[in-house]
Amino acid sequence: MANKSIDKQQFGDFQTPIELAKQVIEVLKRNHKIKHEIIIEPTCGKGAFVFAANDGFENSRILGFDINKKYIDIANSSLNITDSSNNISIQESNFFDTNWEELLSGLNGYILIIGNPPWVTSSDLGTINSKNIPQKSNFQNRKGIDAITGSGNFDISEWMILQHINWLSKRDGAIAFLCKYAVARKVLKHVRKSSEHRFFGHIYPINAKEYFNASVEACLFVLTTNVGNADCEIYESLDSIKPYRTIGERDGFIVSNVKVYGKWKYLRGQDPCYIWRSGIKHDCSKVMELEPYEGKFKNGLNETFSLESDYIFPLLKSSDIGNGRVNSYRKMVLITQKKVGEETLSIKKIAPKTWKYLSNHRDYLSKRKSLIYKNKPEFSVFGIGSYTFKPWKIAISGFYKKLRFNLVSPLNGKIVAFDDTVNFLSFDTEEEAQFIFYLVTSQPSIEFFESMIFWDEKRPITIDILRRLSLKEVSKELGKLDQYIKWIEAQAYTKSSGQLELALAAPKNQT
């Protein structure tokens, strides 16, 4: 039983129900007018796609392959009963050992490569010590596959689809695969990087829970050869006739809705005075995060201490920000520095109990693995600067699946800090924060952000996307440029950095 489940895992085995395979064939006929001459199912399992293609397409020559002999036998016996055509061949074969080049060179005409490749990642295979991996990928060192996929861990299906893309690099054809949505996106990214890309993508979401009992965002991913356009159309479902949005590369960004991006792209730009930041990084929550407890502080090791308040600030985590819980706090955080790299020895003088606490937990802090802590003052933290200590903030969680911006005030007379999955802007006054909040949450800003966000990503709201919006341009769009300039000028009075003067000059030139 245990072996059976390991086999299912290492072969990424999720057999497609025949109804779903038939629906896929209908989509290819209805929406893509595929004119195949040869159909290849490289990991055909029990043959759902072989049979659906044989039923749906006339005069098809179909070649099916799978590593599992039992499945090949099942497929062949079904074939004998239901179909006597010589146009179908189903063979046992390991994808990674097959000489595809030789096989393909013997086939003429338009090729449709179809199926549902294994649903397993290289790190899953590593965990169970499986050899079901591409041999030439130098898997253990990950170098070869890194070069292909650009990442250490990778989906086997991603690797296989990239092979199919190579097969079609010099001939016409189409690829139609069920796969994770994330795999489809990574493949498209790869296709775009190639200067000779010739694929147009189409994505139809499928309900992986219903068909495969798998909790993952999955899709039918269709790639058709089409010189010079690597856009990708997104459909609502397998029943849709037309796409509802198109993903594409615009102005150097991959945008999730090219039409909406086109509408608001003039809001693009950088604001030197309002720069989105990430929250504090300390990599040691057990020691650095504290819970107020009976007038003292309790840490993650369940120890209680009486500490000076100088270095301790309310902390709002991603879950607080994502759920709009910004008027109270459960946790506090020890912030040992005002800026990155600042000396920490002065804590000993200013707050001796805090110093003692840190010294007593030195082991935890010095074990932090990240290289950023190397050669830095003891007890250092990151993601801090003057922006951390401004009283008013606009914060958004990177993890949440909604564009929910929060206006955050000081709590209990102290500035509020965030964890490093929260993105925020900070301000000296409530009035300025309110004005920028109005700009950030306006319809043009929201639509601009939405046009670039991929909601299926683990952390969809990135600082990189937030930083693409020019608040100056939004203020212009909303007829509030005067107010924007007022705030920029106020900042220029209080500070004299060259950057601020630059920012001040830019809007004035354009009034």
Ligand SMILES: C[S@@+](CC[C@H](N)C(=O)[O-])C[C@H]1O[C@@H](n2cnc3c(N)ncnc32)[C@H](O)[C@@H]1O
């Ligand atoms: C997700 S299942 C899908 C099967 C079939 N394509 C379908 O749609 O029902 C993946 C299939 O890949 C096969 N497979 C896994 N590793 C393979 C390999 N190295 N070479 C060939 N087939 C493989 C498995 O045996 C399994 O049948």
